[in-house]
Amino acid sequence: MPEVTDPWLETLRAGDEQAVxxxxxHYAGPLKRYLSLMLRSEADGEEVAQEAFLRLVDSLGTFRxxxxxxxxxxxxxxxxxxxxxxxxPRTREVYADEMPDRPWEGPSPQASAYDAERGALLRAxxxxxxxxxxxxxxxxxxxxxxxxxxAGVLSLAEGTAKAxxxxxxxxxxxxxxxxxxx
Amino acid sequence: MRHxxxxxxxxxxxxxxxxVALHLRECPRCRHELAAxxxxxxxxxxxxxxxxxxxxxxxxxxxxxxRSGDRGRTALRVAAALLLAGALAAGLFATGSWRGEGPGRAxxxxxxxxxxxxxDRDLAAYLQPGSDSTSALLELAGPVSEExxxxxxxxxxxxxxxxxxxxxxx
Numbered sequence: 001m002p003e004v005t006d007p008w009l010e011t012l013r014a015g016d017e018q019a020v021x022x023x024x025x026h027y028a029g030p031l032k033r034y035l036s037l038m039l040r041s042e043a044d045g046e047e048v049a050q051e052a053f054l055r056l057v058d059s060l061g062t063f064r065x066x067x068x069x070x071x072x073x074x075x076x077x078x079x080x081x082x083x084x085x086x087x088x089p090r091t092r093e094v095y096a097d098e099m100p101d102r103p104w105e106g107p108s109p110q111a112s113a114y115d116a117e118r119g120a121l122l123r124a125x126x127x128x129x130x131x132x133x134x135x136x137x138x139x140x141x142x143x144x145x146x147x148x149x150x151a152g153v154l155s156l157a158e159g160t161a162k163a164x165x166x167x168x169x170x171x172x173x174x175x176x177x178x179x180x181x182x
Numbered sequence: 183m184r185h186x187x188x189x190x191x192x193x194x195x196x197x198x199x200x201x202v203a204l205h206l207r208e209c210p211r212c213r214h215e216l217a218a219x220x221x222x223x224x225x226x227x228x229x230x231x232x233x234x235x236x237x238x239x240x241x242x243x244x245x246x247x248x249r250s251g252d253r254g255r256t257a258l259r260v261a262a263a264l265l266l267a268g269a270l271a272a273g274l275f276a277t278g279s280w281r282g283e284g285p286g287r288a289x290x291x292x293x294x295x296x297x298x299x300x301x302d303r304d305l306a307a308y309l310q311p312g313s314d315s316t317s318a319l320l321e322l323a324g325p326v327s328e329e330x331x332x333x334x335x336x337x338x339x340x341x342x343x344x345x346x347x348x349x350x351x352x
Contacts, residue, residue: 021243028239033231042233050242057246119229126226141226147194166190169219176222 008069013060024053027070030143031077037138038081039088040127048084052077067152074145074153078135085131125175133168136161185212192216193223 011019028049035052036045055076056069063072126137135154139145147165151158188205189212192198198206206213 017247020246024239024243046238122226122229123231142230162190162194166193173222
């Protein structure tokens with residue numbers, strides 16, 4: 001795979017502490033949001049996000065540069081999340097028609113007129129998707145990753161990532177239109 | 183072209199392939215569903231979860247810096263201890279002074295016999311502070327500071343350079 005030129009890589013490898021701080025500040029918030037959705041818990045999302053950054057720094061010496069650092073970070077985070085889900089006790093599914101616990105509530109600043117209830121419903125619906133579909137939707141709509149990047153994070157073919165996205169949206173639409181339908 | 187193929191391609195973003203555009207022109211069901219899914223996409227983008235800041239990012243930054251600093255200082259201490267131990271061992275065996283053969287004889291009888299082989303007491307006496315033997319050993323080992331030299335604070339590069347090369351297995 002051809003090397004990707006990453007603006008962060010050289011400065012982080014050089015041990016530039018300012019670069020490390022900048023990298024964390026740039027990606028920490030979005031990464032935590034992604035993980036909070038995957039793990040359905042803000043506390044777990046924050047914990048796993050920290051672990052992902054630590055592991056990334058540990059791996060800089062052996063990172064081959066075959067993807068961007070952003071993709072690498074999300075890949076680490078996603079796999080940590082899957083491990084966390086596999087080892088954690090089963091939690092009940094959250095369905096679109098239920099009002100879930102809201103570990104990560106709060107209106108986004110740019111959507112002051114947006115219906116907060118509808119937002120909560122949408123987030124609950126996404127949280128109820130199977131992990132792979134949940135990941136693709138979150139990475140595409142909330143992290144703004146390209147399908148190529150999503151494929152890199154989830155170790156999928158790009159076409160598979162697109163298919164997951166389509167079927168996830170279709171599933172979400174059905175859940176939101178008729179929450180009682182499985 | 184199957185309906186799902188056309189919809190999947192249309193939702194992928196970027197320029198719509200000609201055959202997809204043709205299908206959408208000819209299939210009102212797909213046009214309707216595509217419009218609904220794109221509207222849902224727009225709503226999802228607005229529903230980004232937010233949480234009040236709690237300072238965790240700054241704590242993480244300090245932890246990353248501290249993690250690299252601790253590793254650097256530990257490495258320096260281990261290296262300094264090994265150097266000192268090596269210098270002392272080299273001095274002991276090189277001079278043979280513990281046998282009473284080199285400069286700075288042990289205060290006790292210098293001629294080892296089968297009965298008077300060097301004992302721990304001999305070595306302890308040899309290494310008495312201020313003894314001639316000790317001075318000779320130190321002189322042989324070279325200038326060794328009693329304190330670990332004050333190195334500049336290690337930077338992240340020291341940590342990254344010495345990082346375990348095991349990699350991440352994810």
